[in-house]
Amino acid sequence: MTIYLPIAELSVNILIILGMGAAVGFLSGMFGVxxxxxxxxxxIFYNIPPVVAVATGANQVVASSISGxxxxxxxxxxxxxxxxxxxxxxxxGATLGVWLFSFLRRAGQLDLVISLLYVVLLGSVxxxxxxxxxxxxxxxxxxxxxxxxxxxxxxxxxGLPLKMRFKKSKIxxxxxxxxxxxxxxxxxTSVMGVxxxxIMVPAMIYLLRIPTNVVVGTSLFxxxxxxxxxxxxxxxxxxxxxxxxxxxxxxxxxxxxQYGVRVGQKxxxxxxxxxxxxxxxxxxIRLAIELVIPxxxxxxxxxxxxxx
Amino acid sequence: xxxxxxxxxxxxxxxxxxPAGAQMQDENANDFTEKLEIGISxxxxxxxxxxxxxxxxxxxxxxxxxxxxxxxxxYNIIVSLEGPKDNATVRKKERVFGIWVNTSSMTFExxxxxxxxxxTRDIETIAPPGEMGNMGIGVDHMRLVPLGFVGDGSxxxxxxxxxxxxxxxxxxxxxxxGGVQFISSSxxxxxxxxxxxxxxxxxxxxxxxxxxxxxxxxxALPLRVVKTGVEQVITQTAHQQPFFYGLFAVLLAxxxxxxxxxxxxxx
Numbered sequence: 001m002t003i004y005l006p007i008a009e010l011s012v013n014i015l016i017i018l019g020m021g022a023a024v025g026f027l028s029g030m031f032g033v034x035x036x037x038x039x040x041x042x043x044i045f046y047n048i049p050p051v052v053a054v055a056t057g058a059n060q061v062v063a064s065s066i067s068g069x070x071x072x073x074x075x076x077x078x079x080x081x082x083x084x085x086x087x088x089x090x091x092x093g094a095t096l097g098v099w100l101f102s103f104l105r106r107a108g109q110l111d112l113v114i115s116l117l118y119v120v121l122l123g124s125v126x127x128x129x130x131x132x133x134x135x136x137x138x139x140x141x142x143x144x145x146x147x148x149x150x151x152x153x154x155x156x157x158x159g160l161p162l163k164m165r166f167k168k169s170k171i172x173x174x175x176x177x178x179x180x181x182x183x184x185x186x187x188x189t190s191v192m193g194v195x196x197x198x199i200m201v202p203a204m205i206y207l208l209r210i211p212t213n214v215v216v217g218t219s220l221f222x223x224x225x226x227x228x229x230x231x232x233x234x235x236x237x238x239x240x241x242x243x244x245x246x247x248x249x250x251x252x253x254x255x256x257x258q259y260g261v262r263v264g265q266k267x268x269x270x271x272x273x274x275x276x277x278x279x280x281x282x283x284x285i286r287l288a289i290e291l292v293i294p295x296x297x298x299x300x301x302x303x304x305x306x307x308x
Numbered sequence: 309x310x311x312x313x314x315x316x317x318x319x320x321x322x323x324x325x326x327p328a329g330a331q332m333q334d335e336n337a338n339d340f341t342e343k344l345e346i347g348i349s350x351x352x353x354x355x356x357x358x359x360x361x362x363x364x365x366x367x368x369x370x371x372x373x374x375x376x377x378x379x380x381x382x383y384n385i386i387v388s389l390e391g392p393k394d395n396a397t398v399r400k401k402e403r404v405f406g407i408w409v410n411t412s413s414m415t416f417e418x419x420x421x422x423x424x425x426x427x428t429r430d431i432e433t434i435a436p437p438g439e440m441g442n443m444g445i446g447v448d449h450m451r452l453v454p455l456g457f458v459g460d461g462s463x464x465x466x467x468x469x470x471x472x473x474x475x476x477x478x479x480x481x482x483x484x485x486g487g488v489q490f491i492s493s494s495x496x497x498x499x500x501x502x503x504x505x506x507x508x509x510x511x512x513x514x515x516x517x518x519x520x521x522x523x524x525x526x527x528a529l530p531l532r533v534v535k536t537g538v539e540q541v542i543t544q545t546a547h548q549q550p551f552f553y554g555l556f557a558v559l560l561a562x563x564x565x566x567x568x569x570x571x572x573x574x575x
Contacts, residue, residue, distance in 0.1 A: 004359060006539040007546055010505050011360065062561035067569030108399050108410045116407075228558040235554030239546050243557050250561055254568035291407040298401040298408075299470035303394050303421060303507075 007242035008052045014248060016046065021060075021252030028064055028253070029260025030267075031276040032216070034195030034223060036061040039249065041118060041283050048245070050111050054101070055234035055241045056249070057193030061227040063250040064257060065195055069224045072217030079168035079214045082178065083221040086200075089179035090226040093186020098233045101191050105238070108302070115287050117192055122284030125198055130277035136270040157207055169214050177208060182222060190230045195223040198280070341372040344517045344525040346387075351529070353502065354536040361504040364389065368515055368527075370494050378493060382520040384427065384434040385488045386445055387498035389531070391422030391480075392509030395455060398467045398474075414467040415455040421507040422480045423447060424500040426487025435521045443523065445516060447472050447481050479503050508533055508543075 003014040020042050028035030036057050043053035072078050104110040160174035181203055185196035200219045204210045210218070235241040264272060346368035353362060366387055377383060396419050402411040427434065431446045440449045452468045454461075475481040480503050488498040498515070511531045517524045535543055546553045 002358060002360075004355070004539055006535065006542040009507075011358075059557050059561050062558055063565040066562050066565035070566060070569065108397070108413055112407075112409055228561075231558050231561075232551065232554035235546065235557060236550040239550060241546070241554060241557050243542060243546075243553070243560065246557060247560060247564070250564040254564055258568065258572045294403075295401055295408050297474065299467075299474060300399050300401075300410075301471055301474045302397045302399065 025253030025256025029257030089182025097190030
């Protein structure tokens, strides 16, 4: 069963796309991540032009993050003020990111940069997560209490000026690192088609020392808006959002996520993190291999109307 | 899966009434009496969501031929279907610090996005390569003019060859050296192919008549390829109303994500 993707301008097997969406949805529900970092590489492996994969991936992230964001909003676990500062940085970052995206595309280096960014980010985040979760599992085996957050500790970040009080998070923090974090994540969203939760959550916990209870909700708040903004800007400047592809992925994704959540609840936190780390590393390694092995053809042809 | 939209095409009239000889002589200094006519039944092809490529049959007639030459098989016909033209960039990868990076590129000016060639026999045996080159018939003779500065041009051949090879292996450029057949003494039938990933726009059907290795006459007909239905609406909106298209994509995601969480909560 094939379906024609009007923007990607090719026919694909709808069952493969549905399967991809469901599998990533399942994993994202299980691990509580947006899944953008999985969907975009998978689409690229399936020969969807990277330009379309990235823009469409951002659209899928909106769908997979919105329900989580709403749930957190109802529970009151979003620090709107902190989220808004993050968002300001995020929107600026996304704008620069889309510009960078167009520039790299014209220069013929977009695919390389996307792959390199994925390899570096997935590799480092995956390794850190794996190391941390293995340590946590060892401690758990010795019956020691584990905590993700070491409260009361301060680092250089807390010495920066322009401090602002975030009541919900109960912290007094400079807006510079917050906006800078949002800015970096915004660039990643528009260049890589990821929500960036897998980087933002650890950064907020370890670097900014924001209380864990508001971290996930606030990061989802920022992700929803920055991804939505990215989709609109990508659609307006590069015309690369494939709504048919996005819709098929979303439908399969949100259903898969519901089942993933159920499985995720049965697993322990550190086991879940170790599994996620392995998954992140696997995707990173797969992309790294692609960069290193000699390509089937060292030449490629790109038509001006549509840069692959 | 192998469903091919088969498009039946009608032959054009075989008007044997005396051709406008005087006019013909004005056009051709070589005094050719032959006249070429081609016809297709449609000037528009619609791409639907299950489009897997299409075979096109083009009928044509040669008028005012010399029966002796025809018997000897001295008449040859080449029919091409040329896609819309666009600039195309060829990039070359090289190993830099262990990873493969695009290091050099060359852009060719206005080359067809698709090209299907059909002839009575291998085009290299129809006319000398020089003539084919002058007329730009066939993938090997297609004009590939580099855009901008290309240095000393030493790598021109390498990039041209790569371009031709990639376009041929991906199936958008193809040739069929037996695709044109005479079905009567003057009537011929040619089959050309539109690939599955055919570009939208105006394609051109061109027919060339050769007599004993010399070009005699040519005819061209336009063929529009359009997306239809939902595909058409989506592509058009994406390019003409990109902001609202993006907004709609976001809205769709919001509804899907929110809707699913509401739906599953009830269970």
